[in-house]
Amino acid sequence: MAKNYYDILEVSKTATADEIKKSYRKLARKYHPDVNPGDKEAENKFKELSEAYAVLSDPEKRKEYDSIGHEAFTSSGHGYNFQNMNYEDMRNFNFGGTSFEDLFSDFFGGFSPKSSRSRSKAKAAKGSDIVYSIKVPFTDAVKGTTYELNINRDAQCPSCNGTGGKKTACSVCHGTGMASDGSFFASPCRICSGTGEKIIEPCIKCRSKGYVHINEHIKIKIPAGIDNDSKIRVSGKGNAGENGAPEGDLYIKTTIIDNPVYERNGSDLTINMDIDIFEAALGIKLTVPTPYGAVNLNVPAGVKSGQKLRLKGKGMPVLRKNINGDLYVVINIKAPEKLSDNVKDLLIKAQSLSPKLDRSDILAKGTI
Ligand SMILES: [Zn+2]
Numbered sequence: 182m183a184k185n186y187y188d189i190l191e192v193s194k195t196a197t198a199d200e201i202k203k204s205y206r207k208l209a210r211k212y213h214p215d216v217n218p219g220d221k222e223a224e225n226k227f228k229e230l231s232e233a234y235a236v237l238s239d240p241e242k243r244k245e246y247d248s249i250g251h252e253a254f255t256s257s258g259h260g261y262n263f264q265n266m267n268y269e270d271m272r273n274f275n276f277g278g279t280s281f282e283d284l285f286s287d288f289f290g291g292f293s294p295k296s297s298r299s300r301s302k303a304k305a306a307k308g309s310d311i312v313y314s315i316k317v318p319f320t321d322a323v324k325g326t327t328y329e330l331n332i333n334r335d336a337q338c339p340s341c342n343g344t345g346g347k348k349t350a351c352s353v354c355h356g357t358g359m360a361s362d363g364s365f366f367a368s369p370c371r372i373c374s375g376t377g378e379k380i381i382e383p384c385i386k387c388r389s390k391g392y393v394h395i396n397e398h399i400k401i402k403i404p405a406g407i408d409n410d411s412k413i414r415v416s417g418k419g420n421a422g423e424n425g426a427p428e429g430d431l432y433i434k435t436t437i438i439d440n441p442v443y444e445r446n447g448s449d450l451t452i453n454m455d456i457d458i459f460e461a462a463l464g465i466k467l468t469v470p471t472p473y474g475a476v477n478l479n480v481p482a483g484v485k486s487g488q489k490l491r492l493k494g495k496g497m498p499v500l501r502k503n504i505n506g507d508l509y510v511v512i513n514i515k516a517p518e519k520l521s522d523n524v525k526d527l528l529i530k531a532q533s534l535s536p537k538l539d540r541s542d543i544l545a546k547g548t549i
């Protein structure tokens with residue numbers, strides 16, 4: 182007795198449409214003829230799965246199937262007979278509103294099985310990327326610079342342009358890249374590995390590998406404002422692709438060497454500056470270093486410790502924009518550690534003349 186469609190799809194009778202689809206995709210992946218070339222049993226199993234899915238993915242058909250049962254349904258001509266279908270017919274079949282191609286779109290890393298007629302030759306992949314790490318001094322991050330480095334990579338062979346030599350169409354598959362072994366399911370030609378070509382004049386320079394190992398001197402522009410973990414892309418300076426496909430890219434990863442006085446936060450910088458109690462009390466025109474030279478900053482009389490004063494536009498350049506972040510000067514009031522007798526006397530006199538701080542409020546609130 183034939184297995185029912187639920188058994189074939191390995192789902193329960195109450196399975197949701199999504200569960201049925203998931204199970205079908207899983208099983209179809211396992212039994213797909215492209216994965217099992219020449220395996221008749223897998224091919225039949227695949228057709229059986231597709232037939233079951235064609236019915237159960239269609240709500241109307243599924244209802245009918247459930248009410249009259251497997252035997253009655255299949256013998257009454259309500260269903261589909263996938264065993265007699267060829268691959269092309271199956272591809273044109275609409276599964277519960279989903280095309281065959283859609284069902285397989287995520288198979289085999291993105292390539293969907295196609296008929297021998299429409300399937301193209303194996304497509305060569307772009308070469309792999311290379312990542313290099315460099316350390317950038319703070320000054321270079323401020324001003325931008327040109328960096329020179331030597332990289333090792335597999336470059337496309339200039340003699341054969343990465344093709345490996347002079348080629349002609351594969352005589353076994355006649356350039357289609359697909360095997361013609363009598364089965365209507367397509368599989369890649371074993372002689373040319375699906376490329377559809379064979380080399381008749383091997384390239385001497387690369388010994389038909391299509392690439393040559395080189396050490397290349399490269400100049401890269403480091404833009405002003407570069408930060409940690411920025412990635413600078415140098416197009417086409419990665420490894421060679423297969424069969425003359427484009428070379429990958431080179432990525433330069435940056436680490437900025439800290440400057441001892443600036444703390445960086447994106448495009449803003451912070452610097453800590455000490456002032457003494459006299460400067461704090463009287464105010465001062467303070468000379469502050471910036472990445473663009475020293476500037477004067479007016480610190481007002483009565484400045485508080487920890488107060489932040491802003492120097493607009495004196496921070497880091499903003500990457501690829503013609504503006505700068507800001508530089509914040511954090512004021513730190515430093516009391517003198519040692520006083521001469523003269524100064525001490527003067528301070529005591531000054532203290533007696535200046536108003537006392539009122540600490541009664543905090544004392545009252547904080548004393549428990
Ligand atoms: Zn070559």
Ligand SMILES: [Zn+2]
Pocket residue numbers: 351352353354355356358359370371372373374375376377378
């Ligand atoms: Zn071939």
